[in-house]
Amino acid sequence: MSVSLQGVVAVVTGGARGMGAQHVRALVGAGATVIATDVLDADGAALVAEVGERAVYRHLDVTDDAAWRVLVAQVEEQFGPIGVLVNNAGIVTFGPIDVMTPDVWQRTIDVNLTGVWLGMHHVVPSMRRAGGGSIVNISSTAGLQGYANLGAYVASKWGVRGLTKTAALELGSSNIRVNSIHPGPIRTPMIAGLSDDLALAQPIPRVGEPEEVTALLMFLLQDATYSTGHEFVVDGGAVIGQVTPVGPADD
């Protein structure tokens, strides 16, 4: 039992580049009408030029309540009610708790957590008018465990995980499923400044590719018809532990 995305209206936030752009490509490939949103307008325009007329680009800062209201109204008028929402936009910020400034903390929470809440807040009424739908919120392995120097990011991604469960509880009887995806290190502009070595102690000792996250997204949207409120991890096994040799000390 799988769900067809043919003709379904899908909104992807942070869809201009990185994983979001790959999600847009796959959704178009599955026959959806895709609204790729972002604040990177040049990247967004280039993406829709590449994928063709089943995708349109709209500027949307996910922290902007009024802009969300306008976006949903315009999308619904032009294309019909929204059946898929991928809350993918995010930023990463670094700094120990005693060093990070309150501004950086707040900005991280605003984009990564409030942005997800605003997305669901505005899209859910449209999804109800569509007769149901599917929401996927992009969290992180940082929504499953702690990471030193990533306090704001970790807090935002744990928040996304909890919000996903609450939304699933509220929306299940309205035929709306809500799940979270938890990627490990994935090769996108977000981690371009970091060394690939960060993946070496994982069971699969390499950085992942955006396509590997998109595959899980498409499974959740098309095939996971009895799954809601859950975490789906795509991390090369990173959160199960580190591959470090343990044995008796040599004397």
Ligand SMILES: NC(=O)c1ccc[n+]([C@@H]2O[C@H](COP(=O)([O-])OP(=O)(O)OC[C@H]3O[C@@H](n4cnc5c(N)ncnc54)[C@H](O)[C@@H]3O)[C@@H](O)[C@H]2O)c1
């Ligand atoms: N790359 C990784 O290793 C990794 C790991 C785990 C989770 N994630 C998460 O995956 C998601 C996608 O990240 P990515 O790796 O593709 O990075 P990316 O930086 O390539 O993409 C993030 C996109 O979000 C957009 N964005 C940022 N702030 C925004 C705002 N206020 N409004 C609208 N759009 C905004 C950016 O412009 C960008 O296009 C993020 O939520 C990120 O936290 C990434």
